[in-house]
Amino acid sequence: MSQTSAPIKTPIVSDVVAARRKSASQGFFASSFSRFFRDKLSVAALIIFAIIGLTTLLAPWIASNILKQDRDTIDFNLLTQGLQPPVAPGVGGHILGTDELGRDLAVRVLYGGQVSLSVGFLTAFISLTIGTTLGLMAGYFGGKIDDAVNGLLQIINNIPSLFLLIILSLIWKPEVLSLSIIIGVISWTGTTRLVRGAVLSLRSRDYIDAARVSGANNTRILLVHILPNVASLMLVQAGFDVVGAMLGESALSFLGFGIAVPVPSWGNMLSDSQLYFTSAPWMVYFPAFSIFVTVLCVYLVADGLRDAFDPRLKGK
Amino acid sequence: MRQFIIRRVIQSAVLLFVVMSLSFLLINLAPGGPEVLLTQNPRLTKEQIANIRESYGLNKPLYEQYFTWMRRTFTLDFGKAYSSPLPVWDVIGGRVGPTMQLGFFSYLIGMLGIPIGIFAAKHRGKLGDNVVRVLTVLGSCMPVWWLSLMLIIILANTIKWFPQGERTLIPGPGQDQAPFFGWFLHLMIPAALLSTGVLIAFTRFVRAETIEVLSQDYVRTANAKGLEEKKVNRWHVLRNSLIPIVTLLGYLLPALLSGAIITEQIFNWPGMGRLFIQAATSRDMPILLAILLLTTFLSILGTLLADIGYGLVDPRVRYN
Numbered sequence: 009m010s011q012t013s014a015p016i017k018t019p020i021v022s023d024v025v026a027a028r029r030k031s032a033s034q035g036f037f038a039s040s041f042s043r044f045f046r047d048k049l050s051v052a053a054l055i056i057f058a059i060i061g062l063t064t065l066l067a068p069w070i071a072s073n074i075l076k077q078d079r080d081t082i083d084f085n086l087l088t089q090g091l092q093p094p095v096a097p098g099v100g101g102h103i104l105g106t107d108e109l110g111r112d113l114a115v116r117v118l119y120g121g122q123v124s125l126s127v128g129f130l131t132a133f134i135s136l137t138i139g140t141t142l143g144l145m146a147g148y149f150g151g152k153i154d155d156a157v158n159g160l161l162q163i164i165n166n167i168p169s170l171f172l173l174i175i176l177s178l179i180w181k182p183e184v185l186s187l188s189i190i191i192g193v194i195s196w197t198g199t200t201r202l203v204r205g206a207v208l209s210l211r212s213r214d215y216i217d218a219a220r221v222s223g224a225n226n227t228r229i230l231l232v233h234i235l236p237n238v239a240s241l242m243l244v245q246a247g248f249d250v251v252g253a254m255l256g257e258s259a260l261s262f263l264g265f266g267i268a269v270p271v272p273s274w275g276n277m278l279s280d281s282q283l284y285f286t287s288a289p290w291m292v293y294f295p296a297f298s299i300f301v302t303v304l305c306v307y308l309v310a311d312g313l314r315d316a317f318d319p320r321l322k323g324k
Numbered sequence: 325m326r327q328f329i330i331r332r333v334i335q336s337a338v339l340l341f342v343v344m345s346l347s348f349l350l351i352n353l354a355p356g357g358p359e360v361l362l363t364q365n366p367r368l369t370k371e372q373i374a375n376i377r378e379s380y381g382l383n384k385p386l387y388e389q390y391f392t393w394m395r396r397t398f399t400l401d402f403g404k405a406y407s408s409p410l411p412v413w414d415v416i417g418g419r420v421g422p423t424m425q426l427g428f429f430s431y432l433i434g435m436l437g438i439p440i441g442i443f444a445a446k447h448r449g450k451l452g453d454n455v456v457r458v459l460t461v462l463g464s465c466m467p468v469w470w471l472s473l474m475l476i477i478i479l480a481n482t483i484k485w486f487p488q489g490e491r492t493l494i495p496g497p498g499q500d501q502a503p504f505f506g507w508f509l510h511l512m513i514p515a516a517l518l519s520t521g522v523l524i525a526f527t528r529f530v531r532a533e534t535i536e537v538l539s540q541d542y543v544r545t546a547n548a549k550g551l552e553e554k555k556v557n558r559w560h561v562l563r564n565s566l567i568p569i570v571t572l573l574g575y576l577l578p579a580l581l582s583g584a585i586i587t588e589q590i591f592n593w594p595g596m597g598r599l600f601i602q603a604a605t606s607r608d609m610p611i612l613l614a615i616l617l618l619t620t621f622l623s624i625l626g627t628l629l630a631d632i633g634y635g636l637v638d639p640r641v642r643y644n
Contacts, residue, residue, distance in 0.1 A: 159339075159342075162335075162339055163339065163342060163343055163346070165575075165578065166339060166343065166578060166620055166623045166624050166627060167343060167578065167616070167619075167620045167623070168578040168579070168581040168582045168619045168620070168623060169578065169579075169582050170582035170583075170585050170586070171581070171582065171585065171600060171615065171616050171619055171620075172616070174585075174600070174601075174604050175347075175350060175351070175604070175612055175616060176350075178354055178604060178607065178612075179350065179353055179354045251464075251465070255467045258467070258470075259467060259469055259586060262469055262586070263585070263586065263589065263601060264605070265604065278470075278473060282473070285476065285477050285480050285481070286480050286481055289477055289481055292473065292477055296470060296473065296474065299470065300465060300466060300470065303465045304461075304462070304465040307461065307464065307465050308461070311461070
């Protein structure tokens, strides 16, 4: 037996202990988030999304102080200079050009982002609230409640959603709030399924029995002992809900059944620009690019969170 | 098995009934009632409005309308359309075929996801798999209408396809005497775009499923006993990983029909989706209601067939 292998490096005991102590002291959420922040792609997506969110949030300030343009004001100076709107990017002080009426495109894209993001987050909030409540009840109580929730779920899943959305938007005048409610009310089924599944496996755990034995009622068990355990699921689902809602809103607005002019949304800006495909393609490019980048960022963040919360899923 | 089928058929029938009732209620909730298109003319006198309401049976109490409507719907009699003198079925009838064609070819193209998914699973973590995964992520952030719009713009601005404002390459069915090849080409572009959703769903699903099966004990056993790789793949991996696809076909139908609205609208395809948009713009409620019911019926039927198919190929499903 020859001694060719390098001498084994003995780990320093204090390092190992420190590392162990650190990992033990980190809770589920803390360790998951630190896993999330180690993933470069997710962090990049989060940063870009934060920038997009901030600029759209500051749209009024940016419009009046940096771009010096209004959302709905038609620039008549262009006409006096003999320019026929839509003008190309950079002409007449319009960074991204104007639309067919001579309104500044950059400002409209910013305001359109406000609409898209508000609808996205409001809808996610609504569908998450409905979805989690129903999922918790269906999973925990089972029996008749489970059947009822399941029936409701079947109804919504079997109606092609866009047909229903269009009919609903005829009934309630679509604004940011009403549109969010409409989309939220028909998009909770995914959350319910996930939460219900998780609760089904949680409710037979020993710690739930222990809580019940020590006198906790159903409400307490659901809110204190079960809800925190599905919180990570909800967070991930919220991200995908935002994606779905933003795409739904833009599709509806694109078809002319969503946010109505003069309020700009990325969807209705694209709808308006359809006639100017070849003559003014920038009217299409900027809103289209904004939708794609924003949706992609939210999607990547949600995807990163899912991997971080459940490392086993990595790459699936 | 028979019991399983009977149970699922009854469930679907109940579901259809509930959806029908809810849709009827929904339409009657619309501001101005369902007859807003008929009575919006300000020059109509009260008497004339009353006459119109009577001729469409809108003056009767709601529950009576509901029962008449329900009875007639079962014989595919959806009543008179508001915006045209024809009965609703005559307006819709010709539109079902084109939508079916579009859907069928989208499914067919979407099936490409099966080999792609298997390929990705077998090269897990390598370059090919990563390319597939990046493409599926990008694809799920590009809705059909967005992709169509971009394609049209790029083609219009580079090789001057799609003359300005026109989105019809070649006359489609019913628009002109289109030769077979013309019809085919006219159909294929929207079908390919509509298929992206199905394609992505299939790719993801098959990839995850194949990875799952590849790690099963029986695959390891088959490999260990020295079976050829081709045979392992065919008899042990594929057979098991493709079972759940049967259900996916049915479950994707509602999303596909939703996508069809936009694709048909963008590409001027004379299907139900485009008719639905026209009817929604003019608030022709009977047509909206009929199309909503028809597409929901198709979805429920799709899910039912998928479940029965799943029960046939996988005996474990039948007993629960």
